[in-house]
Amino acid sequence: MSQESQNKMEKIVALAKRRGFIFPGSEIYGGLAGTWDYGPLGALLKKNFKDWWWRDMVQVRRDIVGIDAAIMMNPKAWEASGHVAAFTDPLVECKLCHARFRADKPEDTRAHEKTHKEKVFWTEPQKFNLLVRAYLGVIEGKESEIYLRGEITNGAQVNFKNIIDSTRVRVPFGVAQIGKAFRNEITPGNFIFRSREFEQMEVQFYIKPDEKEGEKWFQYWKQNRMDWFLSIGFHKEHLRFRDHASDERAHYASVACDIEFLAPWGWDEMMGIHHRGDWDLRRHQEYAKVDLHYTDPDTGEKYLPWDIETSSGVDRPLLFLLLESYAEEAGRAVLKLHPRLAPYTAAVFPLVANKPQLADAAGKIYDDLRKRFMVAWDERGNIGKRYFSQDEIGTPWCVTVDYQTLEDETVTVRDRDTMKQERVAIADLQTYFEEKLQ
Ligand code: ATP
Numbered sequence: 001m002s003q004e005s006q007n008k009m010e011k012i013v014a015l016a017k018r019r020g021f022i023f024p025g026s027e028i029y030g031g032l033a034g035t036w037d038y039g040p041l042g043a044l045l046k047k048n049f050k051d052w053w054w055r056d057m058v059q060v061r062r063d064i065v066g067i068d069a070a071i072m073m074n075p076k077a078w079e080a081s082g083h084v085a086a087f088t089d090p091l092v093e094c095k096l097c098h099a100r101f102r103a104d105k106p107e108d109t110r111a112h113e114k115t116h117k118e119k120v121f122w123t124e125p126q127k128f129n130l131l132v133r134a135y136l137g138v139i140e141g142k143e144s145e146i147y148l149r150g151e152i153t154n155g156a157q158v159n160f161k162n163i164i165d166s167t168r169v170r171v172p173f174g175v176a177q178i179g180k181a182f183r184n185e186i187t188p189g190n191f192i193f194r195s196r197e198f199e200q201m202e203v204q205f206y207i208k209p210d211e212k213e214g215e216k217w218f219q220y221w222k223q224n225r226m227d228w229f230l231s232i233g234f235h236k237e238h239l240r241f242r243d244h245a246s247d248e249r250a251h252y253a254s255v256a257c258d259i260e261f262l263a264p265w266g267w268d269e270m271m272g273i274h275h276r277g278d279w280d281l282r283r284h285q286e287y288a289k290v291d292l293h294y295t296d297p298d299t300g301e302k303y304l305p306w307d308i309e310t311s312s313g314v315d316r317p318l319l320f321l322l323l324e325s326y327a328e329e330a331g332r333a334v335l336k337l338h339p340r341l342a343p344y345t346a347a348v349f350p351l352v353a354n355k356p357q358l359a360d361a362a363g364k365i366y367d368d369l370r371k372r373f374m375v376a377w378d379e380r381g382n383i384g385k386r387y388f389s390q391d392e393i394g395t396p397w398c399v400t401v402d403y404q405t406l407e408d409e410t411v412t413v414r415d416r417d418t419m420k421q422e423r424v425a426i427a428d429l430q431t432y433f434e435e436k437l438q
Contacts, residue, residue: 001264001265002264005264005265006264008264008323008326009190009191009264009323011326011333012191012319012322012323012326013191015326015333015335015392016042016191016322019041019392019393020039020040020041020042021038021039021041021042021045021322021393022036022037022038022039022042022191022192023036023037023038023039024036024037025037025197033188033196034185034188034194034195034196034197035195035196035197036191036192036195036315040343041343041393042343044343044344044374045318045337045341045342045343045394046199046314046315046318048340048341048342048343049232049314049317049318049321049341050178050199050201050314052232052340052341053178053201053228054066054176054178056228057174057176057201057203058176061174063169063172063173063174064173064174064175064176064203064205065163065167065169065173065174065175065176066175066176066177067155067156067159067163067175067176067177068177068178068179069152069155069156069158069159069177069179070155071148071149071179071180071182072134072136072146072148072149073146073147073149073154073155073158074146075144075145075146075147076287076288077154077158077284077287077288078131078147078150078154079287080283080284080286080287080288081153081154081157081252081280081283081284082251082252082279082283083131083147083150083151084129084131084147085251086251087129087130087131087150087251088127088128088129088130089102089104089127089128089130089185089186090102090103090104090125090126090127090128091103091125091126091127091128091186092109092122092123092124092125092126093122093123094112094116094120094121094122095120095121095122095123096116096118096120096121097116099112100128100186100187101186101187102186102187103122103125105187107265108187109122128184128186129184130150130183130184130185131147131148131150131183131184132147132148132150132182132183132184132196133145133146133147133148134146134147134148148181148182149179149180149181149182150181150182150183151181151200151202151311152177152178152179152180152181152200152202153202153204153280153309153311154280155177155179156175156177156202156204157204157280157281157284157307158284158288159175160175160206160281160284160292161290161292163175164294170297171206171207171208171294171296171305172205172206172207172208172213172217173205173206174203174204174205174206175203175204175206176201176202176203177201177202177203178199178200178201178202178314179199179200180197180198180199180200181197181198181199181200182196182197183196183198184196190263190265190319191319192315192316192318192319193263193268193315193316193319195315198313198314198315198316199313199314199315200311200312200313200314201312201313201314202309202310202311202312203221203309203310204276204280204307204309205217205221205307205308205309205310206294206305206306206307207305207306207307207308208303208305208306209277209278209303209304209305209306210306213306214255214275214277214306214308217308218255218257218273218275218308221273221308221310222241222257222259222273224310225259225271225273225310225312226239226241226259229259229270229317232321232338232340232341233321233324233325233336233337233338233341234261234320234321234324235324237262238261238262238324239259239260239261239262239270240259240260240262240267241257241258241259241260242257242258242259242260242267242269243255243256243257244256244257244258249274250274252274252276252279252280253274253275253276254275254276254277255274255275256272256273256274256275257272257273258270258271258272258273259271259272259273261317261320263320263323264323269316270312270313270316270317270320271310271311271312271313271316271317272309272310272311272312273308273309273310273311274308274309274311275306275307275308275309276306276307276308276309277306277307278304278305278306278307279307280307281304281305281307282304285304292304321337321341322335325337325394330419332388332391332392333388333391333392334391334392334394334416334417335391335392335393335394336394336416336417337394337396339396339397339436339437340437341394342393342394342395342396343374343393343394343395344373344374344375344376344390344393344394344395345369345373345374345375345395345396345397345433345437346369346373346375346376346395346396346397346398346399346433347375347376347377347378347386347390347395347397347398347399348362348365348366348369348375348376348377348398348399348401349362349377349378349379349383349386349398349399349400349401350362350363350379350400350401351383351400351401351402351403353379353380357406358401358402358403358405358406359379361401361405361406362377362379362399362401365399365401365411365426365429368430369399369429369430369433372430372433372434373433376390376395378390383400386398387414387419390416391416394416395416396415396416396417396436397413397414397415397416397433397436398413398414398416399411399412399413399429400412400414404423405426409425409426409427410423410424410425410426411423411424411426411429412424413429413432
């Protein structure tokens with residue numbers, strides 16, 4: 001990592017903690033490696049991000065339905081999905097201090113070797129299963145061992161029949177889901193990039209089992225996801241596709257492609273598009289002994305659909321978005337988040353704190369706007385400091401109530417990116433923001 005990149009990453013981590021975006025998990029107990037807690041601003045940013053995805057994937061589409069499946073599943077589902085046997089990373093152990101690393105991440109092992117004065121010898125790589133185990137049951141000694149889901153995919157796959165039976169979807173159609181996943185990552189790190197508890201957002205898109213259809217939809221979803229990330233604020237030159245070589249594909253995928261981001265440590269995965277074929281439905285059908293064939297309502301044809309999956313993290317793209325939007329310019333630090341993602345749409349200030357008339361007028365605007373948007377309030381220090389404080393958390397607009405407001409019912413609206421100000425009538429404020437948020 002270059003010094004500049006390292007600094008940017010450190011600044012993001014510090015800002016995230018200081019302003020209440022992201023805290024280390026269980027911090028007062030010394031933390032728990034690989035866990036993070038979202039604070040008041042982080043929770044808002046994350047919600048906006050997930051809402052945007054849900055809107056574009058479920059709300060405006062006719063061919064995708066949303067679900068919210070349980071984190072805990074019958075353990076047989078994980079045997080069927082192949083995760084018990086094959087959800088592994090290659091692990092090596094340092095023979096000097098027994099620290100463990102992924103054998104397929106040479107940059108990690110090399111960095112560890114530098115921490116020892118002596119020459120480091122490594123154990124042979126062994127397969128390490130990433131599923132997190134848990135024990136369920138109230139009678140001591142009779143608990144059953146289960147897994148916390150390692151990916152959210154299977155909540156959709158095991159409900160395939162329920163969804164077909166309870167809705168009017170027809171192939172091709174998709175099942176969208178957002179939810180937590182857990183992995184016993186050997187080396188969590190790079191802030192929220194790799195954690196042991198994280199969120200995913202996925203669509204399993206079921207199509208006719210046909211080579212041409214497969215190719216068409218795989219290309220469609222690749223481009224659709226790339227365009228979406230560009231629309232929410234990523235720069236074209238910081239994103240790229242990377243096709244997986246045949247020896248790196250996950251056990252369920254016949255074709256796979258990642259969308260990568262140019263992270264401070266180099267190009268790395270943000271999300272994946274996977275052609276899962278009929279792997280999941282076939283395996284669940286076999287293990288659960290339930291017929292999962294789809295019947296074409298027009299032709300009566302029966303088949304197991306293929307699944308083109310788009311699988312993204314939530315936290316990982318959020319870290320990349322923070323890195324993408326952080327800038328230092330004009331003597332301030334600013335998060336140039338897309339206004340629809342920013343934790344607060346606007347901040348409202350009375351010009352000075354000790355004039356009740358100004359505070360009252362500002363208070364009314366604040367109460368009014370809050371019915372429609374997330375809005376911040378600040379009356380400390382001078383206006384310049386308040387602007388900079390909002391810039392740092394990405395608030396796109398600051399509304400100042402001043403003496404002129406008392407005369408003509410207008411306020412000053414200051415734009416985060418241009419730093420320009422304009423007068424807007426109080427009565428027009430809501431429409432003003434709504435139009436800008438389109
Ligand atoms: P990696 O190669 O980085 O371990 P992966 O290929 O195992 O990732 P997938 O199983 O394809 O990841 O999961 C889909 C997405 O879920 C990833 O692209 C990433 O955005 C997110 N993700 C996976 N593992 C983690 C993790 N440990 N922490 C945060 N996000 C994760």
